[in-house]
Amino acid sequence: MIRLGVTAAFFVTLSVLTGCQTNKATYKDAFDQAGKRNDPKAQAEMKKELEEQKKTAAWAEPRRAHLDDPAPLSAYRLEDLSPGHRPSIETDEAGLWMTMDRSEQRLKTSGRLIKDPALNAYVRDLTCRLAGPHCKDIRVYILRIPYFNATMAPNGVMQVWSGALLRLRNEAQLATILSHEIGHYLRRHSLQRYRDIVNKSGALVVLQFAAALAGAPGAGDIAALALLASIQSYNRDQEREADGYGLRLMYEQSYDPGEAHELWSRILKESDADKDKKAPDPFFASHPPSVERRDALKDIATKLSGEKDWLVNREAYVAAVSPFWQQFLRDELKLGKFDRSMALLETLAEDGMEPGLTGFFKGELYRLRNGDGDYASALMAYEEALNSGQPPAELHRSMGLVLRKLKRVEDARGAFSKYLLLKPDAKDAEFIRMFIDGENS
Ligand SMILES: [Zn+2]
Numbered sequence: 001m002i003r004l005g006v007t008a009a010f011f012v013t014l015s016v017l018t019g020c021q022t023n024k025a026t027y028k029d030a031f032d033q034a035g036k037r038n039d040p041k042a043q044a045e046m047k048k049e050l051e052e053q054k055k056t057a058a059w060a061e062p063r064r065a066h067l068d069d070p071a072p073l074s075a076y077r078l079e080d081l082s083p084g085h086r087p088s089i090e091t092d093e094a095g096l097w098m099t100m101d102r103s104e105q106r107l108k109t110s111g112r113l114i115k116d117p118a119l120n121a122y123v124r125d126l127t128c129r130l131a132g133p134h135c136k137d138i139r140v141y142i143l144r145i146p147y148f149n150a151t152m153a154p155n156g157v158m159q160v161w162s163g164a165l166l167r168l169r170n171e172a173q174l175a176t177i178l179s180h181e182i183g184h185y186l187r188r189h190s191l192q193r194y195r196d197i198v199n200k201s202g203a204l205v206v207l208q209f210a211a212a213l214a215g216a217p218g219a220g221d222i223a224a225l226a227l228l229a230s231i232q233s234y235n236r237d238q239e240r241e242a243d244g245y246g247l248r249l250m251y252e253q254s255y256d257p258g259e260a261h262e263l264w265s266r267i268l269k270e271s272d273a274d275k276d277k278k279a280p281d282p283f284f285a286s287h288p289p290s291v292e293r294r295d296a297l298k299d300i301a302t303k304l305s306g307e308k309d310w311l312v313n314r315e316a317y318v319a320a321v322s323p324f325w326q327q328f329l330r331d332e333l334k335l336g337k338f339d340r341s342m343a344l345l346e347t348l349a350e351d352g353m354e355p356g357l358t359g360f361f362k363g364e365l366y367r368l369r370n371g372d373g374d375y376a377s378a379l380m381a382y383e384e385a386l387n388s389g390q391p392p393a394e395l396h397r398s399m400g401l402v403l404r405k406l407k408r409v410e411d412a413r414g415a416f417s418k419y420l421l422l423k424p425d426a427k428d429a430e431f432i433r434m435f436i437d438g439e440n441s
Helices: 009-017 027-038 040-056 064-068 092-108 117-137 162-167 171-186 189-200 203-215 222-231 236-252 258-273 282-286 291-304 314-334 338-351 355-369 374-388 394-405 409-422 429-440
Strands: 139-143 150-152 157-161
Touching: 027 040, 027 236, 027 291, 092 139, 092 157, 092 189, 117 139, 117 171, 117 236, 117 314, 139 162, 150 171, 157 162, 157 171, 162 258, 162 314, 162 338, 171 189, 171 236, 171 258, 171 314, 189 236, 236 258, 236 291, 258 291, 258 338, 314 338, 314 355, 338 355, 355 374, 355 394, 374 394, 394 409, 394 429, 409 429
Parallel strands: 139 157
Antiparallel strands: 150 157
């Protein structure tokens, strides 16, 4: 997964047990390994090597060696999934899949599911191109949850959260997270993690694992989803391997590998802006954006830079996602993480998002934060949005609300009237009319 979830001691324990330490394996190794998927000779060699490894590092063995020297990239690797693979019924893998199948049923009726056909077709199509022969095995669900995240369950259920779609700049960056998740799937990292948990921990942990899987994401609240995300979290080796596989899949479809590095730079910038250290975002709390990871991705991108005419596809991405920008930005501001949201708005403005829209939401940020001088800053941002772009009609309603708080009654009435003029059929028109009448009296 791209992000990790909550920070309960239980999960901290798990991450220690699963050995989040660096080792000799590199992104380059992972990238090269992934390239062997299409090479029958390399595949045969890998298979032979795997058989050897199974003998020496069987799962059932005490994992002492792994704790002492946490796994070179291939130390306890499972074989890649083959297209159409379903685990045989007697295996623990089948049990894991069945649990996830049940969870998928709940996902289908989740209130957070974004069903828009055009957006789903867009993300689905890109996933398919990246996944190649595995296309049919992967189901993508887009959820309206304002955190940067994507997850991959062992049975091929991929979740993409709206907080990620808001933050990505172009199709190549979307390809970065989709292919990374496909990497986790192909390498069966969930199964590795599940076995780590079972081997290293007591029955209680296994029960918690099952409960969390069963409880999400139909539960619908973000805490439950964050819990699930945490359980599906991977260690550093697995993340590196997924990055390597992801880059390879991007490479095969000619998506600019430089955008993987660019994406991580953006995430780091937003994380640095988050001053709320007491209640950091679950993503940043448990998964500090890593400079090492960003730089490793940059090295690979630099080496590959001259190889192809790389695709970035900003226009196609904007066409698919921009109808949701207002909704996603409203969800973002509801989190109340204003420092981080301001950094995000600045990044989106730099990207070329309509200045009326970024300006409006800057004003909304000040209005909702309501600190010293924030109402005045909100009015300035609204004015700037009106002068520089085409903000939504709701800007006038927000202006009216701020002016009313500042006891500028006549100005508030004017702003509310402008809102109704632009949007006479607004759902809250009656309510706003009451305000106007109230200001008259
Ligand atoms: Zn990951």
